[in-house]
Amino acid sequence: MNEAGSILHDGFLLLGFALAFVLLFRRLGLGATLGYLLAGAVVGPQALGLVGQAEQKLGFAELGITLLLFLVGLELDPARLWRMKKDILGLGLLQVTLCGLAVAGVIFAFTDFSAAAALALGLPLALSSTAQVLPMLQSSGRLRTRFGERAFSILLFQDLSIIPLITIITALSRNPADAGGPPGWLLGLETLAAIVGLVLAGRFLIRPLFRLIGNLGEREMFVVAALFTVMASAAVMELLGLSTALGAFIAGVMLADSPYRHELEADVEPFRSILLGLFFLAVGMMLDLGAIARNPVFVLSMAAALIAVKAAVMFGLARLFGMGWRPALALGLLLSQGGEFGFVLFAQAQHALLIAPEAASVFGAVVTLSMATTPFLMMATRRFREAPADADEEREGPGGERVGALIVGYGRFGQTVGQMMLASGIDVTLIDTDVEMIDVAGKFGAKVYFGDGTRIDMLRQAGAAEAEMILFCLDGDQLSADLIEAAHEAFPNAAIYVRAFDRRAMVRLRDAPTTLVVREVLESAVVMARAALDNFGLSQEAINKAEAFYRKRDNERLEVQIAAGDVRAAHERVITETGDAGAAPA
Template structure:
């Protein structure tokens, strides 16, 4: 009973403090990770002393790292990787290698750490904060721009580099327990055998299991099966004396191109978020604040050195990849901070007896301080970036309401679609993430629910399982062929209609299960031209002939572009000169 009461007491305090500090730090634009770290430090034994047992909580919370690497593996869809291969293997590899070695040299030359310790500290500091950078790119509306794609490619390679970095630290270990383990060649053999076994299990056991669950319609069993897949893969690797993170990562990769990828992401994400938050709370509780207070100048100077080195190296690498200097500078500043995986690798280095606990606390503080500078560095790059204002708030999630149609995106396009459907007496559920738009719609009497309609779990909550039609009326290229396949597999009875931003999106979505993909401005452009030609005195017959010619050329060009997979194909079908009327 006492242990049960203690668990409830600790959970109540941890979640309460996390809620307050994360909301505060989000409001200040400093990111959730810093909020968790500060909350852990405040509630821990060195400040208020309200919660203890950080080491035990850290052991449980490390499951969050395992789930995070599983989700990273799920992102590695082969077609996406192939498209971004140059930036991932070029920019990413150069950034991690050059920044890691440069920071290690700085630590080795300016401190009394051994070169092995300097390397164990410098390599983790090369990694940036995915949890902080990606929300910044999203809020600025730049995630799917060339700038955002390159930043994402670097972050993706950094996530992939966790496994080799853990291996490097293990190879340098001074821990007698590690030294007494199996020889390196045997570990390599175990690793290859485990990887082959996991991939085979994924193809012949896990995928059929998910197919069975999907056919049975057991929604909650997807969660059980997803967590089982992660835990089983990690347990196999642990039993062989290998990295549990590697097992979870491989589990994600082997399911990345499966039709269940989006469902798995939606199911695992809540567990990942909670456990990762607990991980950072535990790290904050374990920070030696006295060691930091005794050497504040060391922490500040190291943070400045880290930011300067990383920003400078990323800037030069980006220039070498022919980015404009303004964008290269913005990219360097954006990725100049240390990241959350630094705490994971510092813990590995501490277990390997390469660094002392006080050193882990000091460099944990360096990472924290560098992360706190990122929002201010982003302000300094404002003229290089167009930042979109985002109004934050909380709204109720979508409810089914017996709707026969779901509309994702309530901008000008979605509004027109919804009014046509409602005028035809078809019930509609409307979903959007723009708080301001939701409030404006409410002032006109329209009910729009808050939510990300590109999440399968949210679509299901909105009633997609019973809907006859699903409309995606959102901006940009957020709807990918893989996502359309996933929606069709999850809700086979619903017809899918998609608003295409331009020809590129139309070409990309050809061949998907979508019932129709409509270019958003085509008909309005034709309509305007018809009005203008009529005002110019052109006969109705000539106007119809011009429209028929344009549409025929456009259809033929689009067909050739789809076949070639290249938007530049069939350029000779573009009408660029005045056309004489047929004789």
């Protein structure tokens, strides 16, 4: 009972302070990350002391980073990841190596640390904060641009480099206990074997599992299965002593080209947001204010040196790889902070007897302060960094293409709409919940994603914020005016087209902000009636007259029904007598 009370007490305080600080910092345009960090510092043991056990909370909150990497993996199918290999292996390798050596050189030159200790501190400081940078790219809509891909390529290589960095620190170790540890080449083979195992599991186990859940129609099981996938892949990596975030990323990549991608994104995103916020709260709680107070000049100057060195090196590398000076400056500043994995590597260096606990606390404070400066730097340099958008920076939609139209429902109706739009050269994203239909469509070469298109979060994950129009082509009477209103408020730039089930649906949607509402069988019924009248021998003029008369009476009746909100109104407008339109056989 005491433990449960402690959890509720801590959760209440953490969420309350986070809510207040994040709202304030959002209002000031400083971003959520800085709000979380400051909230954690205020509520933590170094300030008010309202909440403790920061290390324990940090270990749990690291699931947020794991979920973040899983979601990023879902954005990058294997083919797209292969296209990024030059940036990952080239730009990423050079960034980690050159920034690590440069920062280590500064530490060695201006402090009393030995060369081994400077290297053990400098290399971790070369890593940037994935947990901070990726949400910034997502919120600004730049994650899927060329700029965003290069930033992510560097972050991905940094995550891959954790094993080599641990190996280097172990090789420099002064601790006799590390002498019997596994060699670096064995860790590399274990990493490769784990990645191959996750790829095979994703292909032959995870995909069939999601197909089974889709057939059963149990939506809540998607949430369970998604979290199971992330945690299982992370647990395998942790068991081998590897990066848990890397395992989650590989699992995401394996599901990136599956029909369930958008549903998974929508289900995992809320957990990712909450846990990532908790992560930054825990980082703020761990900020050693005492270490800063004892060495204020050193901590501030080292944080400034770290930002300047990393930004300068990154700027030069970006220019070397053909980027303009504006995006190169933006990339350098965006990746100039220290990262969350620095805490892990500092602990490793402390265990290796390369640095004292006091040094680990001081450089942990340096990392936290550098993370806090990123929003200010991006704001202060905005007018220098930003240039008119060009084609290279155009946003992309799901699957790597810009979204022109989002079609919800790929049954008989949606197939016709989708094929006509594709034939006209319009980029279309298709969503449906019928697994069997998705499989059949795949055999004909159509890419249909699994997901509930009546959920706003699902529409957002599918690219509705970028779409020019959203077309609801669902079978049955599933749509409400509230849903259409919510979709319009969430995506005001998208025109909304609706397939209505019958007159009742037309009346129900009378005040909905739609561009067009079409009764699903009206036009096909008119086509059949015209063909029948032609077979009776009526002239085209008479057929046109009959159609015009019917449409006029039907529209008049519908207007009265919509005004009254009652489908029983204007029943006298129903055509029940022969020859009302004056049509007669030719």
